[in-house]
Amino acid sequence: MNYRSTRNNSVSVTSAKAIAQGLSDEGGLFVPENLPKLSKEDILALCDKSYPERAFDVFKLFLTDFTDDEIRHCVNGAYKNSFDTENVSEISHLLTGTYILELWHGPTCAFKDMALQILPYLLTTSAKKTIDGKKIAILVATSGDTGKAALEGFKDVEGTNITVFYPEDGVSDMQKRQMTTQEGGNVNVCAVKGNFDDCQNGVKAIFTDAGLKAELDKMGVVFSSANSINWGRLSPQIVYYISAYASLIKNGEIEYGEKINIVVPTGNFGNILAAYYAKQMGIPVNKLICASNANNVLTDFINTGVYDRNRQFFTTVSPSMDILISSNLERLLYHLTDGNDATIADWFGKLSKEGKYSVTPEVLEKIKADFYAGCCDDAQTKAAIKEVFDSYSYLMDTHTAVAYKVYQDYKAETGDETKTIIASTANPYKFGAAVYDALGGETEGVDEFTIIENLEKLTGTTIPAPLAATKGKEIRFKGSVEKQEMPEVVLDFLKK
Numbered sequence: 001m002n003y004r005s006t007r008n009n010s011v012s013v014t015s016a017k018a019i020a021q022g023l024s025d026e027g028g029l030f031v032p033e034n035l036p037k038l039s040k041e042d043i044l045a046l047c048d049k050s051y052p053e054r055a056f057d058v059f060k061l062f063l064t065d066f067t068d069d070e071i072r073h074c075v076n077g078a079y080k081n082s083f084d085t086e087n088v089s090e091i092s093h094l095l096t097g098t099y100i101l102e103l104w105h106g107p108t109c110a111f112k113d114m115a116l117q118i119l120p121y122l123l124t125t126s127a128k129k130t131i132d133g134k135k136i137a138i139l140v141a142t143s144g145d146t147g148k149a150a151l152e153g154f155k156d157v158e159g160t161n162i163t164v165f166y167p168e169d170g171v172s173d174m175q176k177r178q179m180t181t182q183e184g185g186n187v188n189v190c191a192v193k194g195n196f197d198d199c200q201n202g203v204k205a206i207f208t209d210a211g212l213k214a215e216l217d218k219m220g221v222v223f224s225s226a227n228s229i230n231w232g233r234l235s236p237q238i239v240y241y242i243s244a245y246a247s248l249i250k251n252g253e254i255e256y257g258e259k260i261n262i263v264v265p266t267g268n269f270g271n272i273l274a275a276y277y278a279k280q281m282g283i284p285v286n287k288l289i290c291a292s293n294a295n296n297v298l299t300d301f302i303n304t305g306v307y308d309r310n311r312q313f314f315t316t317v318s319p320s321m322d323i324l325i326s327s328n329l330e331r332l333l334y335h336l337t338d339g340n341d342a343t344i345a346d347w348f349g350k351l352s353k354e355g356k357y358s359v360t361p362e363v364l365e366k367i368k369a370d371f372y373a374g375c376c377d378d379a380q381t382k383a384a385i386k387e388v389f390d391s392y393s394y395l396m397d398t399h400t401a402v403a404y405k406v407y408q409d410y411k412a413e414t415g416d417e418t419k420t421i422i423a424s425t426a427n428p429y430k431f432g433a434a435v436y437d438a439l440g441g442e443t444e445g446v447d448e449f450t451i452i453e454n455l456e457k458l459t460g461t462t463i464p465a466p467l468a469a470t471k472g473k474e475i476r477f478k479g480s481v482e483k484q485e486m487p488e489v490v491l492d493f494l495k496k
C-alpha cells in the first residue's frame, strides 16, 4: 500500500518513505491510498491477543513494505516493557456503558507515549530502507506532552537527534520540568516566546526551507517530524481504538457489531482522526465526539463548516489542547473530498494566508454524519473533575475532564444512550495544580511538588514514579528564543 500527499495526488510513496520524510515536499500530509478493512473474523481474532500482537496485526495492513520481523521488532520494542501495565492501556468504568480508555500508562504519563514509544523504531527502520546512512534530525513543536514523549522515545537512539520547541508560557510546570530535565546525548530543548501555533508554524517553515535543506544535505542529515503530521505517529493511535473495541468484546461489555461512541479531547485533531480511521476500517462507531476547551475553533468548524483561526487565543488548564490550527483536519478533508488535492491545497493555502477557509455544504454534511462537537471553559472543566471524583472516586486530568463534560452535554442534547469510550489522554498528576484546585485544594504560592503530595493525600491516589523522579533532577535546558530564531537553534545544535 502506498501513501499520497493531500496536496498533490501524483505523489505516491511507500510507508517507509512517508514515515522517514514526515511531510510531503509541497507541504501536504501523507495519507494511505486506501484504508484496509477489518472483517468480523479479524476483529474477533484480536480479542485473545496481547497489545503488541494486536499492534502487529494492524501494522501489517499499513506497513506493507516492512517485513514481519521488522514489524515485530518495532511493536515489541515499544510495547513490551515501557508501560506500567502489561495491557499498555487500561479501560476503567464510571457508569455501566461509560468507559474511560486510559492511554497514559507510558513513561511520560500522557497518551503521546502510545505513538512516541514506537515512532523511533518505525523511523529508524524506515530510514534504513530509504535514506541509508543519513542521520535523522527530529523537529518537534509541542503544546507540552509531545515534547517530553518524543524526547523519551528518541533519547540516545542511534542515527537520530531531536530538537523540541515549546511555548514559553504555554505548558504546565510539570510539563516544563519534564522537558528541561531530559537526559540523553542527542536531545535539545528550547522555549519560544509565543504560543503553540508559533512553534508549529516555525517548525513547518524549517521543514520547507530549501536553503536549510541544502545545508543539511551537505552534513548528511535529513529532517523528520515526530508531530502527528507524521504517519508513523498517527498510525499507532489507530491501534488502540481497535484494541479497545476488542477488549470490550473480550470483557463481555459489548457484542461484536454493537456500535460505540468515542469522545476525544482534541487539539491537533490527531487522536480523533485515528478514531475516524478505526471506524473507516470497520470498527462499529456511532458518533465521534470532538471535545475542545475555550480554544473552540474545531467546535465552530464542525458546526458551521467555517474554519476561522482569527480569534482570541486562550491559555487554559488543559494546555495540550490550546491550539488554533489543527493540522490533521487536512487529512480528514482530503478523504471527505474524495481526494481532491487542488481543493485541499486551496483551503490550506487560505488558512495560512488569511487564517480562514470554508468547506462546501456537501463536505459539512459528511462531517456532521460522523462527528459531534462541543467545548467547555476552565470552570466547567474543574467542575467536571470534582463531579467525577465525588461521584465515582475516579480522578481525571483536565483534558479528560473536557471530554467528560462535552459528553454530558451531548447526552443531554441527544438522549443518545450508546455505550461510550472517553479517551483519557493524561495522568491527573501531570496537571496536578489545576486538578488539586478543582477539588478545592489550596495552590496559591504552593510549589508543584507540595501540591501533588497534597493531591495524593486528599485522593488516596499515587504520584506516578516518572513524575516523582523529576524532583531532584538538574535543569539542563534554559534557552528561550523569538520564533524567527528557531532555524538558528536547529543549525547550531546540528553543527555541535
Ligand SMILES: *Cc1c(COP(=O)(O)O)cnc(C)c1O
Pocket: 110, 111, 112, 145, 146, 228, 265, 266, 267, 268, 269, 270, 271, 272, 320, 321, 399, 425, 426
Ligand atoms: C496532545 C494532547 C491532546 C490533543 O490531542 P490531539 O491529537 O492533538 O488532538 C489532548 N490531551 C492531552 C493530554 C494531550 O497531550
